[in-house]
Amino acid sequence: MSQTDLEIVVDDPTAPEDDSPSVVSSGTIEIFVCLLLLALAVTLGYDNWRTGASWDATGPEPGYFPFYLSVILGGGSLYGLVVALIAHRKAAETFVTHAQARRVMAVFVPTLLFCLVTQFLGLYVASFFLIAGFMRFVGKIALWKSLLTALLFTTVMFVTFDIAFDVIMPKGPLEAAFGH
Amino acid sequence: MEAFGLLLHGFAVLLTWKTLVLMMVGLVLGIFVGVLPGLGGPNGVAILLPLTFTMDPTSAIVMLSCIYWGALFGGAITSILFNIPGEAWSVATTFDGYPMAQKGRAAEALTAAFTSSFIGSLVAVLLITFLAPMISSFALKFGPPEFFAVYLLTFCSFVGLGREAKHKTVISMSLGLLLAGIGMDTVSGNLRMTFGSPELLRGINFLVAVIGLFGISEILLTMEERLALRGHAASISLRVVLSVWKDLPKYWVTLLRSSFIGCWLGITPGGAIAASFMGYNLAKRFAKEPESFGKGRIEGVFAPETAAHASGTSALLPMLALGIPGSGTAAILLGGLMVWGLNPGPLLFVEHKDFVWGLIASMYLGNVVGLVLVLTTVPIFASILRVPFAAVAPMIVVSCAIGAYAIQNAMFDIWLMLGFGVVGYVFKKIGIPLAPFTLALVLGNRAEDAFRLSMIGSGGTLKVFWSNGLVGSITTLAIVLLFWPVIDGLLGRVGWRQRDKLAIKD
Numbered sequence: 011m012s013q014t015d016l017e018i019v020v021d022d023p024t025a026p027e028d029d030s031p032s033v034v035s036s037g038t039i040e041i042f043v044c045l046l047l048l049a050l051a052v053t054l055g056y057d058n059w060r061t062g063a064s065w066d067a068t069g070p071e072p073g074y075f076p077f078y079l080s081v082i083l084g085g086g087s088l089y090g091l092v093v094a095l096i097a098h099r100k101a102a103e104t105f106v107t108h109a110q111a112r113r114v115m116a117v118f119v120p121t122l123l124f125c126l127v128t129q130f131l132g133l134y135v136a137s138f139f140l141i142a143g144f145m146r147f148v149g150k151i152a153l154w155k156s157l158l159t160a161l162l163f164t165t166v167m168f169v170t171f172d173i174a175f176d177v178i179m180p181k182g183p184l185e186a187a188f189g190h
Numbered sequence: 191m192e193a194f195g196l197l198l199h200g201f202a203v204l205l206t207w208k209t210l211v212l213m214m215v216g217l218v219l220g221i222f223v224g225v226l227p228g229l230g231g232p233n234g235v236a237i238l239l240p241l242t243f244t245m246d247p248t249s250a251i252v253m254l255s256c257i258y259w260g261a262l263f264g265g266a267i268t269s270i271l272f273n274i275p276g277e278a279w280s281v282a283t284t285f286d287g288y289p290m291a292q293k294g295r296a297a298e299a300l301t302a303a304f305t306s307s308f309i310g311s312l313v314a315v316l317l318i319t320f321l322a323p324m325i326s327s328f329a330l331k332f333g334p335p336e337f338f339a340v341y342l343l344t345f346c347s348f349v350g351l352g353r354e355a356k357h358k359t360v361i362s363m364s365l366g367l368l369l370a371g372i373g374m375d376t377v378s379g380n381l382r383m384t385f386g387s388p389e390l391l392r393g394i395n396f397l398v399a400v401i402g403l404f405g406i407s408e409i410l411l412t413m414e415e416r417l418a419l420r421g422h423a424a425s426i427s428l429r430v431v432l433s434v435w436k437d438l439p440k441y442w443v444t445l446l447r448s449s450f451i452g453c454w455l456g457i458t459p460g461g462a463i464a465a466s467f468m469g470y471n472l473a474k475r476f477a478k479e480p481e482s483f484g485k486g487r488i489e490g491v492f493a494p495e496t497a498a499h500a501s502g503t504s505a506l507l508p509m510l511a512l513g514i515p516g517s518g519t520a521a522i523l524l525g526g527l528m529v530w531g532l533n534p535g536p537l538l539f540v541e542h543k544d545f546v547w548g549l550i551a552s553m554y555l556g557n558v559v560g561l562v563l564v565l566t567t568v569p570i571f572a573s574i575l576r577v578p579f580a581a582v583a584p585m586i587v588v589s590c591a592i593g594a595y596a597i598q599n600a601m602f603d604i605w606l607m608l609g610f611g612v613v614g615y616v617f618k619k620i621g622i623p624l625a626p627f628t629l630a631l632v633l634g635n636r637a638e639d640a641f642r643l644s645m646i647g648s649g650g651t652l653k654v655f656w657s658n659g660l661v662g663s664i665t666t667l668a669i670v671l672l673f674w675p676v677i678d679g680l681l682g683r684v685g686w687r688q689r690d691k692l693a694i695k696d
Contacts, residue, residue: 022579025416040620047361054368057383065650072380075638076371083364089357105619110414114615117413121406121587121611125604128591137588141581149580163585167592175244177596 026109033111035102040094047087055080116148132182138164193320200547204555209252212245213552216253217560220260225267225571226582232518233404234261237589239397239526240596247530248545252552254526255506258519259311259556262502263564264571266303266495271296271572272421279462279498282470286483286490293486296424300568301434302491306445308561310499313449314456315553318507322539322550325511329536334643335654339664341637343671344514347458348626350674358622366627369394370634377642389602396525396632398594398603399610403624404518405590406611409583411618417579425569434488441492444473448493452500456516457508462501469497503553510546511536514633518625521632529597 058073058080065071106114120140127136142160145151171177204210223234235257242250269280270287283303290299332340345363352359372383373393384390438445448469455465473493474483483490505516506523513534515521527534532542539546564571594607617624648654656662670677 019420022417026414036620039616043616043620043622047365050365054383057385061380061382070642070645070650072375072378072382075641076368076382079364079368079371083361083368086357086361086364090361093355093357106414113413114410117409117583117587118612120584121409121608124584124587124591125608128604129601133588133591133595137584137591140588141584144584145578145581149578151578151580159581163588167588171240171592171596175241177240177243177592178599179592179595180601 026107026113030107030109032102032104032107034105035098036105037094037098037102039105041091041098044087044091044094048084048091051080051084051087055084120144120148128180130182132185133179134164134168135182135184137167193323196323196543196547197319197551199543200549200551201555203248203544203548204252204551209249209548209552212249212253213256213556213559214563216256217260217263217556217563220257220262220560221264221267221564221567221571222260222574223257224261224264225574226586232400232522233408234258235519235522236397236400237405237586237593239522239529240593242526243529243596247527247532247542248548250526250530251523251545251549252556254523255549255552256556256560258502258523259553259560262307262311262499263304263560266307267300267564267568267571268575270299270303270491271424272419272575274419279466279494279502281463282466282494282498283491285470285494286485286487289484289486290488290491291421291424295486297426297430298434298488299486299491300424301426301431301565302488303495304561304564305434305438306448306492306495307499308557309445310449310452310496310501311503311553311557314453314500314503314507315550315557317453317504318510318553319550322507322511325507326536326539329512330540332536334640334647335657335661336664338637338640338644339655339661339668340512340514341633341640343664343668344629344633345626345637346668346672348629350671351458352623352626353464354621354623356675359626362617362622362624363626363630366630367634367637369399370396370631371638376635376639389600392598392600394606394631395597395603396628397522397529397597398606399631400522400525400628401590401594402607402610403614403617403628405586405593406607407614407618409586410611410615412579413583419575421572424572426565431565437488441489443476444489444493445496447472447476448496449500452497452502453504455497456501456504458516462498462505462517465501466494466498469493506553509534510538510549513538513636515629518628521628525632 055077058077061073062071063073063077065074120143124136124140127139138160140160141163142156145156145159146153149156171179219238220234223237235254238257239254242253245253265275265280266283266287268274269283270291273284273288275281275284287299287303290296329336348363349356349359368383370393372390373381374391375382381391448465451468451472452462452465455468456462470483470490470493473489474480477483477487477489502517502519505520507516509515509520509524513524513536515524524534532538532545590607591604594603595601597603614624617627644654648657654661655665
């Protein structure tokens with residue numbers, strides 16, 4: 011190996027433990043998803059049947075194609091349901107462990123809040139909060155680094171999209187105060 | 191040699207400063223997303239797509255395809271140095287690439303990976319250059335029934351040949367086709383499945399779904415895993431590069447075999463993942479001492495990388511010639527074409543010569559520039575991995591949201607993206623494949639239009655799909671492929687029975 015090699019080590023202090031207990035098994039989720047899909051298939055199928063799913067003089071009516079797709083989807087999920095129910099009696103495979111679920115929620119909840127804030131305060135303010143908050147509270151990174159990174163990234167995005175490329179993002183009161 | 195002249199024209203289109211700069215930007219961004227955990231080819235292309243909305247189509251596709259090449263190159267860096275496959279198709283590269291790096295031969299392994307990626311793509315691009323114009327001019331004769339038959343063939347081959355549980359592929363595909371149908375019906379103008387919601391009137395945008403399915407869900411999945419890593423960032427010296435290249439002719443059989451496998455699986459929906467494993471396994475089987483594989487053999491890097499890249503590139507062939515994407519990324523590029531106002535399909539070669547040949551030329555140039563770029567900048571990109579994921583993850587989320595919003599300027603789409611993120615996460619974990627869903631969502635409306643136009647043309651009889659030799663054989667092939675597992679099983683049983691009879695006679 012040459013002199014210029016640099017070793018790269020990245021630690022993950024909050025990594026999910028391997029022996030964390032299972033929250034829910036894959037089989038249970040599969041049954042749940044199949045039931046949901048079945049309900050969706052019935053709803054969409056009914057809506058298409060109402061729109062008209064038969065043939066008229068010129069060929070299939072608007073609902074024809076999607077109606078039969080709903081039937082196929084319904085059939086597929088029904089089959090999946092039966093398969094999952096039969097397999098459910100055997101040893102269950104883990105869908106997500108406790109520790110994993112905690113980490114996934116640590117991303118999902120901030121993302122959800124981000125969408126909510128975007129709706130009211132605009133995308134740039136929301137992304138500043140998301141990045142700074144996530145780095146500080148989930149990543150345990152120093153406050154000044156978090157704030158600086160968030161500010162830099164948000165500014166670069168604003169300049170790239172709103173100014174250079176003319177791609178307009180949702181904005182709120184802050185941008186309005188600066189005349190954008 | 192018409193193709194050659196047109197290709198030169200394509201290079202002429204490409205050789206402007208602006209395009210070259212965009213190409214470099216695309217490649218750098220691509221390698222960036224390829225190296226980062228939780229992002230990869232399709233995600234990177236989907237997230238960066240909005241950057242291109244205000245560009246002209248040729249610049250846009252050049253930049254996007256360069257992002258794709260960059261991501262393919264980038265995936266190899268993490269596989270070899272850190273034993274972390276950036277993409278599913280880089281998994282096979284880790285088998286021999288990582289042991290090589292551990293033995294201090296990282297530079298060699300990286301050079302081998304980049305070079306073989308380059309060779310694989312080059313073979314596939316050559317194939318595209320000469321085959322795509324032929325297929326598209328043939329397809330110009332297609333009417334709605336032929337097109338529907340080709341779509342049917344695509345869908346059926348996914349179900350019949352896919353490795354996932356059949357009913358899960360069917361679920362994923364029919365769900366995609368259904369969601370594609372939401373909104374205004376293009377033939378009659380009626381509203382469908384909107385349930386009175388004005389937001390659903392626009393329909394579900396394909397790209398919004400893709401950003402959620404691949405971008406957001408990937409972040410959720412990445413967080414589940416331990417993100418610690420350890421490895422060396424090797425730099426590549428010219429001496430190593432030359433010594434690897436000098437040995438290349440020795441491995442021509444491996445390279446050629448893998449290119450062939452890759453091209454074949456790329457055009458048919460086998461995909462790059464299958465191609466890389468098949469390339470690796472065949473190289474192992476035909477080797478003189480197969481037990482030395484997995485311990486750091488350079489052929490173990492050549493074989494999967496060549497196949498994966500040949501496959502990733504040749505997946506663009508059916509997209510260009512017929513408007514049918516051969517992979518998830520090709521489907522996203524197809525979505526891009528529609529945003530830029532181009533109509534994918536065989537007419538592209540007639541109506542937008544600049545665009546098509548510019549793209550093909552950019553595949554040649556992008557791969558050459560990409561090869562030079564990765565060979566010289568590996569240490570820089572490897573150190574990107576030092577950036578903590580806690581900083582990268584929220585930035586990816588923001589980029590996803592910008593992408594989703596920019597497509598139709600709708601806040602609803604950001605919520606939709608979040609929803610698809612959850613769907614993608616759950617589907618991936620319970621083994622419902624996302625590729626058929628993506629394909630169905632992007633092709634749904636076109637398939638339905640083709641079906642209904644053929645019905646209107648024929649007066650409502652399904653016989654139109656067997657009305658001439660061409661459409662008849664495509665439709666029949668589609669149905670055979672759909673039931674292929676059943677047919678294969680039956681054939682196998684007959685074969686056994688005959689063998690039993692022979693055995694009794696003996």
